[in-house]
Amino acid sequence: MKTILIAGGNSGIGLQAARNLLVHGHQLVLLGRDPRKGEAALASFGTVSDRASFVTADLSTHGGVRDAARRVLAQHDRIDALVHTTGVFTFEESRTADGLHPFFAVNYLSRYHLTQLLLPALRQAGRPVVLMMTAAIPPTDETDFARFPEFTPFAFGRDRKPIQLANHHYAAHLTRAEPGLAAGVVNAGSAKTDIMRIAPWYMRAGMKILGPLVLDSVDTSAHNVVEAVRHDDWxxxxxWDKPGRFEQRTPIALNAVTTQHLMDASRTLTGA
Known part of the structure; x- marks a missing residue:
């Protein structure tokens, strides 16, 4: 039985991945911002809910990440897999308490920060796994990181790609820095989840009309995460670019100088 932490596991794709992993006999720790959703998620697990727990966490701030890591480490000295499915979707210019844009803080930096803080527990596993869920962003060096990490003022069309791509660089960094650890990035696909509630009205309207034709099921979007946690041979x-197709994956090969630059900036921001 593996102990698996899913950040964002109280809703959407993370919750579906949790359900599927519980079926396979694993122990789950879910992180989420809303305790009511956390309680509802645990209740939905039925007879296997005793193998799942929930930790309330605000992963949009440095303090919130540190508090979540402290509470998780107080309860678990070994974590076999850490899955990041948290995400925000916003076009607006706004800042967290740390002066960062929420899209950057949640969709990349909190993943780096939380993983770094949980490395002592991950190192206790035989082959620890770290997975980060993003939009469809293939690994490429053709990206401008000049605005990283401030992204001021935030412009979704310009800044989305470097923020999401930073997850690929972190996966590459973990592979080099942590022998025996497996890291990967998973395309979330186009499943209809709660993240769309803050999308512009025209996107919500389009999804309502075209959704049945173009959207992946939540189970399909969760498939590659579940399989990557369960298998040790990748x-x-x-x-993973194609939801539902675990065998179809691409090696992440990126410029090591760029990776180090992004990791140095992330370490400076978080202290981790």
């Missing part, structure tokens, strides 16, 4: 670091 190459690290890897990127």
């Amino acid at each position: 190459h690290t670091p890897s990127y």
Whole structure:
């Protein structure tokens, strides 16, 4: 039985991945911002809910990440897999308490920060796994990181790609820095989840009309995460581009100088 932590596991794709992993007999720790959703998620597990727990966490701030890591480490000295499915979807210019844009803080930096803080527990596993869920962003060096990490003012069309792509660089960094650890990035696909509630009205309207024709099921979007946690024979670091197709993956090969630059900036921001 593996102990698996899913950040964002109280809703959407993370919750579906949790359900599927519980079926396979694993122990789950879910992180989420809303305790009511956390309680509802645990209740939905039925007779296997005793193998799941929930930790309330605000992963949009440095303090919230540190508090979550402290509470998880107080309860678990070994974590076999850490899955990041948290995400925000916003076009607006706004800042967290740390002066960062929420899209950057949640969709990349909190993943780096939380993983770094949980490395002592991950190192206790035989082959620890770290997975990060993003939009469809293949690994490429053709990206401008000049605005990283401030992204001021935030412009979704310009800044989305480097923020999401930073997850690929972190997967590459983990593979080099942590022998025996497997890291990967998973395309979330286009499943209809709660993240769309803050999308512009025209996107919500389009999804309502075209959704039945173009959207993946939540189970399909969760498939590659579940399989990557369960199997130990995939190459690290890897990127899964096609939801539901675990065997179809691409090695992450990126410029090491750029990776180090992003990791140095992330360490400066978080202290981790």
